Amino acid sequence: MPENQVLVEIKDLHTYFFLAEGVVRAVDGVDLVIKRRQTLGVVGESGCGKSITSLSLLRLIPPPGRITQGEILYYKPSAGDNGSVDVINITALNPNGREIRDIRGNQISMVFQEPMTAMSPVRTVGQQIIEAIMLHQKVNKAEARKRAIEMLARVKMPKPERTIDDYPFQLSGGMRQRAVIAMALSCHPHLLIADEPTTALDVTTEAQILDLMRSLQNELGMAIMYITHNLGVVAEMAEEVAVMYLGKVVEQTDVKTIFLEPLHPYTQGLLSSIPRLDESIMRGEKRRRLQMIKGMVPDPYTRLKGCPFHPRCPKVIGDVCDQVEPASIWVRPGHMVRCHLYAEAVKSGPAPSH
Amino acid sequence: MPDLMPQSSPASSEPLLVVEGLTKYFPIRRGFFKRVVGQVKAVDHVDFYVQEGETLGLVGESGCGKTTTGRCILRAIEPTDGRILFRDPKLGRVDICKLDKEQIRLVRRNIRMIFQDPYASLNPRMTLLDIVGAPLRAMGLAHGKELEDRVAQMLQLVGLRPEYMRRYPHAFSGGQRQRIGLARALAPYPKFVVCDEPVSALDVSVQAQILNLLEDLQEQMGLTYLFVAHDLSVVAHISDRVAVMYVGKIVELASTAELFSSPKHPYTEALLSAIPLPDPRPREKRVLLTGEVANPANPPSGCYFHPRCSYAEEICKTHEPEFDEVTPGHYVKCHFGRELSLTGVVRMPDR
Ligand SMILES: Nc1ncnc2c1ncn2[C@@H]1O[C@H](COP(=O)(O)OP(=O)(O)OP(=O)(O)O)[C@@H](O)[C@H]1O
Ligand SMILES: Nc1ncnc2c1ncn2[C@@H]1O[C@H](COP(=O)(O)OP(=O)(O)OP(=O)(O)O)[C@@H](O)[C@H]1O
Ligand SMILES: [Mg+2]
Numbered sequence: 001m002p003e004n005q006v007l008v009e010i011k012d013l014h015t016y017f018f019l020a021e022g023v024v025r026a027v028d029g030v031d032l033v034i035k036r037r038q039t040l041g042v043v044g045e046s047g048c049g050k051s052i053t054s055l056s057l058l059r060l061i062p063p064p065g066r067i068t069q070g071e072i073l074y075y076k077p078s079a080g081d082n083g084s085v086d087v088i089n090i091t092a093l094n095p096n097g098r099e100i101r102d103i104r105g106n107q108i109s110m111v112f113q114e115p116m117t118a119m120s121p122v123r124t125v126g127q128q129i130i131e132a133i134m135l136h137q138k139v140n141k142a143e144a145r146k147r148a149i150e151m152l153a154r155v156k157m158p159k160p161e162r163t164i165d166d167y168p169f170q171l172s173g174g175m176r177q178r179a180v181i182a183m184a185l186s187c188h189p190h191l192l193i194a195d196e197p198t199t200a201l202d203v204t205t206e207a208q209i210l211d212l213m214r215s216l217q218n219e220l221g222m223a224i225m226y227i228t229h230n231l232g233v234v235a236e237m238a239e240e241v242a243v244m245y246l247g248k249v250v251e252q253t254d255v256k257t258i259f260l261e262p263l264h265p266y267t268q269g270l271l272s273s274i275p276r277l278d279e280s281i282m283r284g285e286k287r288r289r290l291q292m293i294k295g296m297v298p299d300p301y302t303r304l305k306g307c308p309f310h311p312r313c314p315k316v317i318g319d320v321c322d323q324v325e326p327a328s329i330w331v332r333p334g335h336m337v338r339c340h341l342y343a344e345a346v347k348s349g350p351a352p353s354h
Numbered sequence: 355m356p357d358l359m360p361q362s363s364p365a366s367s368e369p370l371l372v373v374e375g376l377t378k379y380f381p382i383r384r385g386f387f388k389r390v391v392g393q394v395k396a397v398d399h400v401d402f403y404v405q406e407g408e409t410l411g412l413v414g415e416s417g418c419g420k421t422t423t424g425r426c427i428l429r430a431i432e433p434t435d436g437r438i439l440f441r442d443p444k445l446g447r448v449d450i451c452k453l454d455k456e457q458i459r460l461v462r463r464n465i466r467m468i469f470q471d472p473y474a475s476l477n478p479r480m481t482l483l484d485i486v487g488a489p490l491r492a493m494g495l496a497h498g499k500e501l502e503d504r505v506a507q508m509l510q511l512v513g514l515r516p517e518y519m520r521r522y523p524h525a526f527s528g529g530q531r532q533r534i535g536l537a538r539a540l541a542p543y544p545k546f547v548v549c550d551e552p553v554s555a556l557d558v559s560v561q562a563q564i565l566n567l568l569e570d571l572q573e574q575m576g577l578t579y580l581f582v583a584h585d586l587s588v589v590a591h592i593s594d595r596v597a598v599m600y601v602g603k604i605v606e607l608a609s610t611a612e613l614f615s616s617p618k619h620p621y622t623e624a625l626l627s628a629i630p631l632p633d634p635r636p637r638e639k640r641v642l643l644t645g646e647v648a649n650p651a652n653p654p655s656g657c658y659f660h661p662r663c664s665y666a667e668e669i670c671k672t673h674e675p676e677f678d679e680v681t682p683g684h685y686v687k688c689h690f691g692r693e694l695s696l697t698g699v700v701r702m703p704d705r
């Protein structure tokens with residue numbers, strides 16, 4: 001079976017929130033491809049639409065939010081794993097219907113940033129994992145408990161036979177996150193959406209959890225959509241990276257290229273604003289100022305004309321970037337960027353706005 | 355306890371802050387009579403000093419006592435034991451642990467704290483004028499028009515428009531709120547600022563703005579920082595020296611360059627190797643810590659780190675190591691600190 005088969009394809013997704021103060025264009029034309037068994041890292045500034053993209057994929061958008069345009073196609077591997085797929089249009093499903101509930105938590109599951117919100121505080125870890133297993137698999141309670149203990153052992157939970165009867169508050173942050181991962185993986189999903197799963201943890205615990213996710217991914221052969229704004233974590237986890245800005249994917253390519261030859265000025269700005277452990281620190285030299293992206297993300301109600309990044313862009317082209325929204329440009333197969341710098345054609349004059 | 359004071363110290367280079375044997379135990383109470391059944395050794399005989407104008411980084415796993423250390427220095431909580439010597443411009447050299455209420459009020463003009471969470475730490479019902487002006491008003495430093503001018507000046511200093519003075523915090527982004535917290539902390543022109551994870555909740559581009567701002571303000575106002583953070587790349591960037599804490603104790607302290615290039619404590623080695631580096635090329639060697647951080651209510655015998663340490667020997671289980679100065683200015687609390695050859699950060703080329 002080919003390794004790089006597409007698992008999920010998001011096409012021109014728009015998810016808006018209709019508030020009294022105005023319309024929040026949380027996701028405003030996102031295109032993304034998640035391949036089987038691959039880790040896609042999704043990065044971008046706070047509020048750029050990372051979480052809402054992933055919640056759209058599970059059809060968990062709370063009102064007054066709504067998917068207003070676009071398509072999410074799920075290429076569901078068929079049971080026999082003989083390489084054939086069923087194509088499911090997730091955007092066409094009833095968000096409360098049986099079909100999406102069968103996908104959610106079973107074929108596509110999610111780990112959230114704050115482990116406390118994913119688990120109920122009044123029920124034991126075991127009760128919750130067992131329930132997740134019984135919801136999607138036809139097994140009795142004793143069998144579900146056995147599988148839950150197996151899963152806890154797999155995430156390297158110490159003494160799983162005992163921990164299974166603990167309440168979430170009895171566990172440390174790192175252990176709680178392991179329990180949440182065990183729950184998310186208990187049905188062997190094809191895709192795990194991990195939304196900042198280690199942001200609340202310290203570096204050593206984070207390193208353990210990342211290591212764990214990588215080895216479980218190999219074992220179970222799942223794809224991971226890894227959302228974070230920690231570029232170090234992206235470098236360690238992802239094979240493919242999508243950079244988002246104001247509701248759009250502005251660049252997507254493989255992890256090496258993103259770090260070594262980024263094209264979009266926003267990606268370049270992000271990379272140069274991280275403090276680095278480089279030779280100058282080891283030599284004890286006077287530290288240099290960090291480079292900054294000037295300005296701030298505009299408030300979510302305003303819609304900018306042209307490229308959403310142009311007011312902050314150091315390479316802005318006058319009369320182009322503030323007029324015309326750049327389309328996705330494939331500079332080579334496998335490297336997409338939305339930026340006028342890479343489109344010769346557009347420079348000859350403003351094209352009509354969409 | 356080793357002598358942590360610099361060798362030759364004329365009065366002018368005397369550290370701004372000297373912490374000696376600082377200890378904070380939280381009682382664990384149970385039952386109807388709230389009997390004390392045990393103690394959380396949150397901070398346990400900690401020693402360090404901070405020179406004027408310097409930034410000392412403080413790192414370590416969650417729960418190791420970083421915030422508690424900072425709060426003791428502010429006397430926001432009562433230390434159980436130890437001395438905190440501070441060179442106050444008005445009071446002279448004082449032991450913060452021994453001050454009375456009125457003196458604490460005075461010293462808090464010069465020792466301030468900024469907090470991790472820019473959302474929770476600002477009162478949503480107060481305007482920026484009230485928030486930033488509160489310490490000035492409480493300390494009787496300014497009122498009326500003068501107060502407004504001072505608030506306007508502080509807002510400008512941290513890169514916010516003075517016109518925002520009448521707005522409420524909800525109208526601001528995370529990075530802007532962190533600036534508001536900074537303006538509030540700096541309003542009385544302090545000497546010493548405890549920065550408790552000031553950029554942890556921010557994304558990288560805003561983080562860069564706040565870190566640069568902290569450095570600019572340090573230069574302009576001659577500030578001294580104790581900088582607490584999880585992110586070791588951030589700590590390396592901003593700190594002159596770094597202290598590593600493990601379960602209530604400082605296990606290593608050295609200049610930033612020394613600590614990151616040649617660590618001497620196995621725990622520091624493990625911390626450094628856990629740093630996620632923004633570099634997609636595969637890493638050479640990685641020491642993953644196994645097991646969990648020790649429980650400060652019931653720490654292991656001997657060296658607290660021995661159950662997780664791959665270099666541990668018999669003596670580590672039975673004897674607590676000294677905090678030893680292995681090379682000038684490089685302190686380590688490990689029986690084998692002078693012998694082990696440990697791996698620092700895998701070097702990245704300069705940009
Ligand atoms: N329930 C909601 N109602 C109104 N607006 C919302 C709601 N949820 C999210 N938004 C808005 O949608 C936009 C995208 O939010 P989203 O949570 O996807 O950001 P994010 O990229 O995940 O950010 P972060 O890194 O801070 O988690 C933001 O402007 C946010 O304020
Ligand atoms: N008021 C308190 N009562 C009882 N125990 C406390 C109290 N405050 C802190 N502790 C305990 O003291 C220890 C040190 O906590 P502290 O908050 O100083 O850690 P920290 O290093 O700042 O951790 P983090 O990185 O998670 O912020 C922890 O075990 C904590 O549970
Ligand atoms: Mg989010």
Ligand SMILES: [Mg+2]
Pocket residue numbers: 420421422550
């Ligand atoms: Mg803390």
